[in-house]
Amino acid sequence: MPHRIAKQIHNEILEKDNFLLVAHQNPDGDAASSVSAFSQMLELLGKKYTLFCKTSVSNQFEYLKNVHHFTSEPEIWKQKFGAIIVFDSGDLPYAGIDEFITKQENPFILNIDHHASNVNFGNLNLVRNTLSSTVEVLYNYFLINKIKINAEMATSLLTGLITDTDNFSNAATSKESLSMASYLVNKGAKFKKIHDYIVLDKNVAILQLWGIVLNRLELHKKTNIVYTYIKQEDLLKCAVTEEEIGGLSNMMNHLKDGKAIFVFKEKSNGNIKASTRTTLETIDLSKIAQLFGGGGHKKAAGFEVTGPMTTAIEYVWETIEKSNLIV
Numbered sequence: 001m002p003h004r005i006a007k008q009i010h011n012e013i014l015e016k017d018n019f020l021l022v023a024h025q026n027p028d029g030d031a032a033s034s035v036s037a038f039s040q041m042l043e044l045l046g047k048k049y050t051l052f053c054k055t056s057v058s059n060q061f062e063y064l065k066n067v068h069h070f071t072s073e074p075e076i077w078k079q080k081f082g083a084i085i086v087f088d089s090g091d092l093p094y095a096g097i098d099e100f101i102t103k104q105e106n107p108f109i110l111n112i113d114h115h116a117s118n119v120n121f122g123n124l125n126l127v128r129n130t131l132s133s134t135v136e137v138l139y140n141y142f143l144i145n146k147i148k149i150n151a152e153m154a155t156s157l158l159t160g161l162i163t164d165t166d167n168f169s170n171a172a173t174s175k176e177s178l179s180m181a182s183y184l185v186n187k188g189a190k191f192k193k194i195h196d197y198i199v200l201d202k203n204v205a206i207l208q209l210w211g212i213v214l215n216r217l218e219l220h221k222k223t224n225i226v227y228t229y230i231k232q233e234d235l236l237k238c239a240v241t242e243e244e245i246g247g248l249s250n251m252m253n254h255l256k257d258g259k260a261i262f263v264f265k266e267k268s269n270g271n272i273k274a275s276t277r278t279t280l281e282t283i284d285l286s287k288i289a290q291l292f293g294g295g296g297h298k299k300a301a302g303f304e305v306t307g308p309m310t311t312a313i314e315y316v317w318e319t320i321e322k323s324n325l326i327v
Helices: 002-015 029-044 074-078 134-144 151-164 175-186 191-199 204-214 232-238 248-252 285-290 309-323
Strands: 019-023 049-052 083-087 109-113 124-127 218-220 225-230 260-266 272-277 300-305
Touching (some): 002 109, 002 124, 029 049, 029 151, 109 134, 134 151, 134 175, 151 175, 204 225, 204 232, 204 248, 248 260, 248 272, 260 309, 272 285, 272 309, 285 300, 300 309
Parallel strands (some): 019 049, 019 083, 083 109, 109 124
Antiparallel strands (some): 260 272, 272 300
């Protein structure tokens, strides 16, 4: 089935032109890298494209080819696209385009993702929830359709793979993903550049913020979940942007205490975003995230609730306790 759908999608790409490539809001390495790699393929095919993300893209990914072409301008939705291709998103609200898609008459949507919670919202859905990342889905897509992967594409693909496997340390790491990494390095992926931008990405201000957040660590006894929170005033105090605070959830996932890790982040609009992690096979965080309209993977998921912080956290605990998803 995936092989056939990959062929179907590529046939649509060959027949159409003027594509809109969408990365989800506050894109992580997987989303940004997927769009970067796919846009490069479109260039090789001589196709026109536009890159869209509702929010800004972190400077951490500025080395990826074509990332500087991203726009957040709603005006671009006034034009007609041959296809709208959404990457690394379980649904259109998560992608941040549910309000814009209505402006398109009979939009043709291609959905490329790896999340188990994906609702198959596209006209064609290439969703492989057994793979580590959306870039691994694309890697297989390129191989199936005999797309030559050059050094820049390899760098993009390897970036997404490294970020979504947390440097090949989390449960998404597999022999297939490691084999993919080897292939991409052989194709000229710039591993040193990826390491410098992705791994060596902390500065004094970010570590000072982490110090504040780590000092708030608590164990919620009824759910046995370790949690902490970040407020907008913390970001202002340390002069750190929302885009720069990634990685904290993954780092805390090395804790021995608790069944899961929750990091609550206050957004500029007052809503509270939760990033969740676990190392236990008995916990399915994607099901917990779905209680709040979110989604993700079994061991890494996210969701958003209405603020303020104290009220939001209490609501989360009450909902989880009633669900009996963590026992």
